[in-house]
Amino acid sequence: MKTFGCIGCGNMGSAILRGLAAKEGLAFTGFDRNENALAALRDDINFQPLASEKDVAEKADYILLAVKPDMVEAVLGKIAPALTRDKVVISIAAGVSQAALKEYSKKACPVVRCMPNTPAMVGEGIFALCFEDADLSDEHQTAIQEIFGTIGQALVLEEKKFNAFTAVAGCGPAYVFHFMEAVVEAAVTVGFTRKDATDMVIKLFKGSVKLADESDQHLSVLREMVCSPAGVTIAAVNHLDRTAVRGNIIDAVLEARQRGLEMSK
Ligand SMILES: NC(=O)c1ccc[n+]([C@@H]2O[C@H](COP(=O)([O-])OP(=O)(O)OC[C@H]3O[C@@H](n4cnc5c(N)ncnc54)[C@H](OP(=O)(O)O)[C@@H]3O)[C@@H](O)[C@H]2O)c1
Structure with a gap:
């Protein structure tokens, strides 16, 4: 059993959690500074709310970063001390590059840039995943493609295509x-x-x-x-x-x- 933790459980974070909720082999946890968002997830799916960003980083194997792009640097700075090489951070923040994610997380663990869209909520999303410079094992790559593949179509894309993908499928x-x-x-x-x-x-x-x-x-x-x-x-x-x-x-x-x-x- 692996733990999938989400930091920022707003529109997109909760859409992904709800889409994945029925997936076997994953336990779900997360933190949002809005308590109502956590309570709604706890009531609707098998989800354990946690008290801080750092708690999610400590508990989860996969850490989905689903805060607004301008919050990414601060959140990664907070959780970096709790990250270890066996964990993976997956950021869905629009416009935040792989290089920036690595810098903000102090290269403490592999990072993946991902661009989702809201039909993920009903299992029909399209996800672009960037594995370039992610320092990710083949096993992790397969696992991440498999996770996102259960709530839509997961495409592995070069980072230079991310803005184009976002403009078409994210928006x-x-x-x-x-x-x-x-x-x-x-x-x-x-x-x-x-x-x-x-x-x-x-x-x-x-x-x-x-x-x-x-x-x-x-x-x-x-x-x-x-x-x-x-x-x-x-x-x-x-x-x-x-x-x-x-x-x-x-x-x-x-x-x-x-x-x-x-x-x-
Ligand atoms: N919505 C889309 O269709 C879409 C598509 C592709 C990518 N994205 C990306 O997804 C990310 C989230 O977008 P969204 O539309 O889901 O935004 P959202 O609904 O505003 O959700 C973000 C949530 O994170 C919370 N938050 C902020 N700082 C936090 C922190 N330090 N720790 C824990 N929670 C925190 C926010 O609380 P507050 O409300 O109190 O700030 C809010 O509940 C963005 O980076 C965006 O670029 C969104």
């Missing part, structure tokens, strides 16, 4: 929900109740994603299938093109990547 759920909300507003505007509109849009996205996933057709062919000549869909799609929705989505992802580059340290 991606926000783009998808933004688009979904817009379709809900349109459905309410044409007369559906908000509840019916929301249920319908969730089904719409679920079904479209399943079709894209299971079909061997290109996405553009799937779109063309809906666009009959002189029909209603082509009128809507032409409006999206006239108003440069596709170009704006591309620019939004590039903005996110640029912001990630500016924040990188």
